[in-house]
Amino acid sequence: MRARGTGSEEDVLERIRRAFGGLRLRTGRDGLRSKASSRFLSLGMGDDAALVSTAPGYEIVLTCDWFLAGTHFLQDNHPADAVGWKCLARAVSDIAAMGALPRCFLLSVALPRELAGAWLDDFLTGLRRAARKFGCSLAGGDTTERREVLINVTVAGEVRRGREVRRSGARPGDLIYVSGCLGEAELGLRLLRERKRGFSRRDVRLRKHLYPGPRLGLGRWLSEKGVVSAMMDLSDGLSSDLRRLCDASRVGAVIQSELLPTVSVTKLESNRGVDPLQLALHGGDDYELLFTVRKNKAKRLPRLVDGVAITAVGEVTRTREVMIADGNGRSGVLESRGWDPFRKSK
Amino acid sequence: MRARGTGSEEDVLERIRRAFGGLRLRTGRDGLRSKASSRFLSLGMGDDAALVSTAPGYEIVLTCDWFLAGTHFLQDNHPADAVGWKCLARAVSDIAAMGALPRCFLLSVALPRELAGAWLDDFLTGLRRAARKFGCSLAGGDTTERREVLINVTVAGEVRRGREVRRSGARPGDLIYVSGCLGEAELGLRLLRERKRGFSRRDVRLRKHLYPGPRLGLGRWLSEKGVVSAMMDLSDGLSSDLRRLCDASRVGAVIQSELLPTVSVTKLESNRGVDPLQLALHGGDDYELLFTVRKNKAKRLPRLVDGVAITAVGEVTRTREVMIADGNGRSGVLESRGWDPFRKSK
Secondary structure, eight states, rough: OOOOOOOHHHHHHHHHHHHHHHHOOOOOSSSSSHHHHHEEEEEETTSEEEEEETTTTEEEEEEEEEEEEEBBBOTTTSOOOHHHHHHHHHHHHHHHTTOOEEEEEEEEEOOOOGGGTTHHHHHHHHHHHHHHHHTEEEEEEEEEOOOOOOEEEEEEEEEEETTOSSSSOOOOOEEEESOOSSSHHHHHHHHHHHHTOOOOOOHHHHHHHHHHOOOOHHHHHHHTOOOOSSSEEEESSSHHHHHHHHHHTOOEEEEEEGGGBBBBHHHHHHHHHOHHHHHHHOOOOOOEEEEEOOGGGGGGOSEEEEEEEEEEEEHHHHHHHHEEEESOOOEOOOHHHHHOOOSOOO | OOOOSSSSSHHHHHHHHHHTTOOOOOTTSSSOOHHHHHHHEEEOOTSSSSSOOTTTTTTEEEEEEEEBBBTBBBTTTTTTHHHHHHHHHHHHHHHHTOOOEEEEEEEEEEEEEGGHHHHHHHHHHHHHHHHHTTTOOOOOEEEEOOOOOOEEEEEEEEETOOOOOOOOTTTOOOEEEEOOOBBBBHHHHHHHHHHHOOOTOHHHHHHHHSSSSOHHHHHHHHHHTOEEEEEEEEEEEHHHHHHHHHHHHEEEEEEEGGGOOOOOHHHHHHHHHHHHHHHHOOOOOOOOEEEEOOGGGGGGGGGGTTTTTEEEEHHHHHHHOOOOOOOOOOOOEEOOOOOOTTTTTO
């Protein structure tokens, strides 16, 4: 993949405008996304700032996320279009975790001159695909030149007033749920590191790592039905994120290890020490939802929402510790061993 | 300035919470900022995303800006508190340029472990001072570990619907104005580079470079009075930014060089080749406002607004070129020679 260099910031902006100029947002299942998104964004790229407005009775949800070469992705291993997809997907996941829908985003990108050609175009292809999928328009941003690729994405979403789901509402006795399967993205990352360039980006075992799908449908369903007491997304790993949810709610938790929806690994992987339970507890980047439900509302939950499995994996406790128990009555403290950039650096 | 290292991301977040936890926003001249800001931000730091809502009849203005060590500031020359102040001030300047007021911001910061102690605290002191001054609450963000300091700031502001001032409204015959004095920040940067550590951060000639003050009062006055046809802030330098305003409005411009409000330089500086006109035309980082006014409305403009001088410096033309003329009838094309990260790198 050879990149042509570019002459100025205007060239970079022109590529971005070209990629997003003709973007027509997908009409989502609710038939409203495209209209909602253009109603929401009344002034997009090209001015000092973007202008957004909500429908009456709605609030705006704002979040931002780093996506840095060498910290959050590997410049040599990750395809440019996956970088584009994922930088938006992970910020959108925070919007899903509030029970909201994304509407528009700001893209800050810094990159070397030699990547401002073909690499940038591939990056924008992935980003545009994600933007269509999530119903989220490009509203503006900032570009600059830099030795390494640095990305920061801000997403603005919308939620009906009072329907947002916070981290702080869990109460002792609530059941703890997770969506999907945990540890898949971490396993994907390991495979990617091993295979280096010898992988297909369509490989199903890499898909969740390369092209994660934030749980927008599930998040919104939970918020609209009003069955959920607290929610967040799983970005750093269950052991770290559950601790945060418990801290925000001033509660503790006990997780039943045998209930966790884990990945299946091959015999070879197992022999090499790949442990599905450890992946599920500490693996990052899954972008599944972690949420709590009052016990008396739990029976109103189906097993699948928007095509995604949801699984009860434990219970909220009064004692402010996060514990893990196995099927044999043994239990211990679950240490936060998920992703922490200040603890492990690459 | 020795920094203590920190153990985890939670430590960094704790320092940020401590710095902003007790922040009570200054009640501005209009007596409304503090109330407006807390009404605007209904959920701040500590959840997956922040929640903001506007008063009826208002829209939300969104912008983001990079502030990267080595590109936008010099790690060894710039005091940490100036880095904190300026990263917010420059993003707020985009809000001023829309005629809006800032309400809250998201802070993304990546830094080395050894700067996550005293340096971070000084940075937060400057940031907090700016946040108070601009009436802008910290609403959330993202932190990570990195070899160099990387900052991205997103600001959300508010403007009455239909009162926003865009870049695209200039028409042939409009007068072109700038606020304040141009080239001061560039001169400050040169002094800072020369003096290295031997400078006082209170030096008045460095102040605009270290602690720029976005023109919020002027921007809002212009928007409320409805006298302005197009506006943007001067971040990269007049020659580059005026070109952008003209492109957005599909017009040209002619600047009268003798009308430009330039800095005064010492004899020594002049001998060294420091040229006030070149500083005013191409110097970046001033964060003054550039705006256009219909000729028949120009007489409604005072010479000072909110304590800031405004100066007519030229006229919008039909021919889509940006020209510069001197008092002797000579004129030529004004080349865009302001800051462009993809053209000159440090």
